[in-house]
Amino acid sequence: MASIADDEPLPVAVLGEYAEDGRAWVAVAPGERVAGYLLADLVDGDVHVEQVSVDPRFARQGVGRLLIEAAAGWAERVGAPALTLTTFADVAWNAPYYRRLGFAVMPDETVGEGLRAVRAHEAAAGLDRWPRVCMRRPSAG
Secondary structure, eight states: OOOHOOOOOOOHHHHHHHHHOOOOOEEEEEGGGEEHHHEEETTTTEEEEEEEEEEEGTHHHHHHHHHHHHHHHHHHHHHHOOEEEEEEETTTTTHHHHHHOOOOOOOGOOHHHHHHHHHHHHHTTGGGGOOOOEEEEEETT
């Protein structure tokens, strides 16, 4: 999975769009160092966690959980019933981690058209070389 870890970050202009639209959250550590960030979209009426990243130096300190809860708060404010995300099924800090945060794997028949398009884009980018799942949790946590 080295190719995933070495993937280029999104262009600054794209990150700026997320920030301008209020769909980006940043966790800042002492010294104003970025500890992590989350980007979200609206997909199939739910808030979709497009990307959440935590600097490994801040792993296991609750940064990811805080970012997910910030997105859940936004979901409640915009009236979205749930959060969704796509992730690797068998990587410890992916699907198993999200299960601990209240997410559940979505049965295929419940995956909407928008989320299917997200998965198709991921497959085209080569992410399906490893098993992936769609997950969902109520926005209220």
